[in-house]
Amino acid sequence: MEGNRVYTQSLHFLFGKNFEGATRIVDQRGVSKISAHPSGRFIFQVAGESRRKEQYLCFAENFCACYSFFYDVVNRGEQLCCKHQLAARLAASLGSYAEVKVSDEELALLLSRI
Numbered sequence: 001m002e003g004n005r006v007y008t009q010s011l012h013f014l015f016g017k018n019f020e021g022a023t024r025i026v027d028q029r030g031v032s033k034i035s036a037h038p039s040g041r042f043i044f045q046v047a048g049e050s051r052r053k054e055q056y057l058c059f060a061e062n063f064c065a066c067y068s069f070f071y072d073v074v075n076r077g078e079q080l081c082c083k084h085q086l087a088a089r090l091a092a093s094l095g096s097y098a099e100v101k102v103s104d105e106e107l108a109l110l111l112s113r114i
């Protein structure tokens with residue numbers, strides 16, 4: 001569809017190579033949404049693309065635990081976000097993520113290890 005193509009090109013313009021990486025991660029079902037009960041708070045866990053297959057905890061809007069987030073986004077200000085954040089946003093809008101349920105205590109423990 002023409003509209004989709006224009007939209008994809010805009011995303012590509014905004015996010016560059018991160019957009020390609022993010023779509024690959026989403027295609028490979030690399031995004032999990034970790035939801036805590038009873039609070040309903042959640043965080044995304046996103047698979048990295050290197051051979052070590054690390055997983056990064058990631059708030060779609062404002063934080064990722066990966067190196068690129070600190071180096072390219074925070075330190076140099078060259079990117080709006082890292083590809084894991086982008087993957088989390090894409091997965092959230094497409095509904096294509098695995099859902100993981102944890103307790104609030106478990107979520108707090110996860111966050112304390114970032």
Ligand SMILES: [Zn+2]
Nearest residue numbers: 064066082084
């Ligand atoms: Zn990241």
